[in-house]
Amino acid sequence: MKSLIWTLAGSAVAVPLASDSGTKVIDIPAVKTQPPRSNQSGAVPPLVNGATTGVTTHGPYSGTPTTTGAEQYPSTVAATIPIQPNPTATYYNANGKLTEPMPMPYMPAGGVGTNGTVPVYMSVALGVHQEYIELGLFHYGLEVFSEQDFLDAGLTVEDRRLIEYMAIQEAGHATLLSNMLGESAPRQCTYNYPFKTVREFIDFNVKVTRWGETQSCIHNNVTGYNCGPAISRDKYEPLTFPGRKVELTWNDPGRAVGPNNSYVTSTTAGQPSFVAWLSQLSLTYTELTATGQNKGYTYQPASEVFETDPALNGTAFIAITDTDMFATPYNLTMLNPHIRALGLYQAGLM
Secondary structure, three states, rough: OEEEEEEEEEEEEOOOEOOOOEEEEOOOOOOOOOOOOOOOOOOOOOOOOOOOOOOOOOOOOOOOOOOOOOOOOOOOOOOOOOOOOOOOOOOOOOOOOOOOOOEEEEEOOOOOOOOOOOOOOOOHHHHHHHHHHHHHHHHHHHHHOOHHHHHHHOOOHHHHHHHHHHHHHHHHHHHHHHHHHHHHHOOOOOOOOHHHHHHHHHHHHHHHHOOOOOOOOOOOOOOOOOOOOOOOOOOOOOOOOOOEEEEEOOOOOOOOOOOOOOOOEEEOOOOOEEEEEEEEEEEEEEEEEEEEOOEEEOOOOEEEEEEEOOOOOEEEEEEEEEEOOOOOOOOHHHHHHHHEEEEEEEEEEE
């Protein structure tokens, strides 16, 4: 079988300029760009409202329990299920040959969502509640504890900024799951939190989100050692940014690749015209301007997954394509026949 992957190299031109003070200034080619908002074409869904103001409480519970154990359906398919999987469920075809007709080039048979149908999501309501609890928790702690409270607890303003950043992430998670469920998605509740101090707040974060450590520090094996929390420092130096000019070069198909050169690259794509950017849950296209044989440039898009959440942050995949067809991570393989070259792109902050 021929391979789909070729080498795609990306670089941005940086030219040192001399300023009046003698300090070198890096001039990076770029264009001004902003993500679409509101009713503009391509605008992302708005974030759920997760802001907390003041001390909130829902008061004591006064309802009557109605379910014993767990919610039950009137009947079950069987009393038990087999412990062992179907014997063919873990079968591996070691010779690398396809045994079923391919739906289209570069797509082996099997999987779901390959016949044009819309995906059906199982209930993720529990996940929505979890994200809302975390979102409310971060906002609540930042609201009731001041910067001085954090300093008195051995933390810093940077630690507060990190928690603010995490709250923005949780807003994105809650928005994603709510959009999947549609109008029936749960709404955010009012929560009671069992902490009175900053350190209790951090400890409760650990229990709810399972990040960090509670009793000891990294490189310290003394249980119960009272150490200062270790949280990364703020980073403001951009590695890349929306609107940055990105120059690209790629190889012709027909190259022998793989650890033993056993695969030969091939493609069914037509004239390279677009650059597809895939990161997180977002697929975005930008126009490719050809400047010669197998080379051209484009600009890093300002696309978002949700409001204030850039789609390109960290490692992203980019592809040279002959179309800007609509696809999502769910059915991304539909783009395979249109890919001319693939590569990686490092975006965001250093």
